[in-house]
Each structure stands twice: as C-alpha cells, then as structure tokens.
Amino acid sequence: MRVTAAGSLPGTDFRGALTAMTEALPEVLPLPELPARGVASQLVGRALGLIDGLGFDLQPAGWRLTPHSTAEQRRARAQWRNDLDDTEELLQGFDQTLKVGVAGPWTLAACVERPMGTGCSPTTARAARSHRRCWRASAGCGPNSVAGCRAPRC
Structure with a gap:
C-alpha cells in the first residue's frame, strides 16, 4: 500500500x-x-x-x-x-x-x-451552474457529503 x-x-x-x-x-x-x-x-x-x-x-x-x-x-x-x-x-x-x-x-x-475585471467567462459560469444542479439532483450526495458519493454523470 x-x-x-x-x-x-x-x-x-x-x-x-x-x-x-x-x-x-x-x-x-x-x-x-x-x-x-x-x-x-x-x-x-x-x-x-x-x-x-x-x-x-x-x-x-x-x-x-x-x-x-x-x-x-x-x-x-x-x-x-x-x-x-x-x-x-x-x-x-x-x-x-x-x-x-x-x-x-x-x-x-x-x-x-x-x-x-468581468469575472469568469460565461462558459465557465454555465458549467459551474450545471455542475451544482447535477449535485443537487443526485441521491443525497452533495459537495458537503462525507460518505462515499460519486460525482453524478451529467
């Protein structure tokens, strides 16, 4: 190991x-x-x-x-x-x-x-929103979850 x-x-x-x-x-x-x-x-x-x-x-x-x-x-x-x-x-x-x-x-x-100074690009912002929606839609798993959750396929 x-x-x-x-x-x-x-x-x-x-x-x-x-x-x-x-x-x-x-x-x-x-x-x-x-x-x-x-x-x-x-x-x-x-x-x-x-x-x-x-x-x-x-x-x-x-x-x-x-x-x-x-x-x-x-x-x-x-x-x-x-x-x-x-x-x-x-x-x-x-x-x-x-x-x-x-x-x-x-x-x-x-x-x-x-x-x-306009922040992140619109493409990056869209990708971040999509990623957050994906995490919320997953079965009880999220960015603050501790137990073995896998990232959902989006």
Missing part, C-alpha cells in the same frame, strides 16, 4: 518541509506547498508560475489575466526554480515517486479574472 499526502503545510522553510516529508512519506513523496511564503507559493500562484505565454497580475480581488507577465508571476516562476533546485540537491539518489500537485484548468478558470 502506498501512502501520500496532499495539501498545504505550515511554515516557510521549504528545505525543512521537504526533509520532513521525505522521512514521513518515502515511497510517494509530495512536493511541499507552503502558502505562508506568499501568494506566489499558494495553490493558484504556483500554477500560474508554470504557465508560459500568458501574463498574470495580482489584484486586491485575486489574480487577473494580463498581456504581459508581472513581478508576481515572475516571483512565482523564481519560487519554482528555487524549490526544484533545493529538491534536486536534497533528493540525490532518491529513486521513488515525486508527486507534484498543481491547480488544474477548472480551478484556474474559477480563480483568475479576465482583463477587464
């Missing part, structure tokens, strides 16, 4: 978190996410740091799509480079699986504003 972890860790010391995770979960090692280091290290900021060819800007309401990359996006890219350099250095000889968690396209579509 393989055991792994997902989610954020407290603190700002990436090297210390990686060392602790290596000791606790040696078979499938999750790359630590430390949101206390700033917005560039949080779930959405980390994912935007990996996207090349699109620019993103941090506004008071959250991330926004822009024509050019900004200092915040460059900071997220630099954070990735530093984390991967530290990972390479600390995991010399590591021959197991390294799990990297990144926000997917639906999360990014829901969390990133369009350039004129």
Whole structure:
C-alpha cells in the first residue's frame, strides 16, 4: 500500500518541509506547498508560475489575466526554480515517486479574472451552474457529503 499526502503545510522553510516529508512519506513523496511564503507559493500562484505565454497580475480581488507577465508571476516562476533546485540537491539518489500537485484548468478558470475585471467567462459560469444542479439532483450526495458519493454523470 502506498501512502501520500496532499495539501498545504505550515511554515516557510521549504528545505525543512521537504526533509520532513521525505522521512514521513518515502515511497510517494509530495512536493511541499507552503502558502505562508506568499501568494506566489499558494495553490493558484504556483500554477500560474508554470504557465508560459500568458501574463498574470495580482489584484486586491485575486489574480487577473494580463498581456504581459508581472513581478508576481515572475516571483512565482523564481519560487519554482528555487524549490526544484533545493529538491534536486536534497533528493540525490532518491529513486521513488515525486508527486507534484498543481491547480488544474477548472480551478484556474474559477480563480483568475479576465482583463477587464468581468469575472469568469460565461462558459465557465454555465458549467459551474450545471455542475451544482447535477449535485443537487443526485441521491443525497452533495459537495458537503462525507460518505462515499460519486460525482453524478451529467
């Protein structure tokens, strides 16, 4: 049986978190996410740091799509480079699986504003409404349900 972890860790010391995770979960090692280091290290900021060819800007309401990359996006890219350099250095000889968690396209579509501050696209909004209707229509299962519910086929 393989055991792994997902989610954020407290603190700002990436090297210390990686060392602790290596000791606790040696078979499938999750790359630590430390949101206390700033917005560039949080779930959405980390994912935007990996996207090349699109620019993103941090506004008071959250991330926004822009024509050019900004200092915040460059900071997220630099954070990735530093984390991967530290990972390479600390995991010399590591021959197991390294799990990297990144926000997917639906999360990014829901969390990133369009350039004129108009929120998510109409297509995304329709998809979200359809998904909510689907969950309500399922037999007692919903987003707050704990017992083994499967997502309904819509």
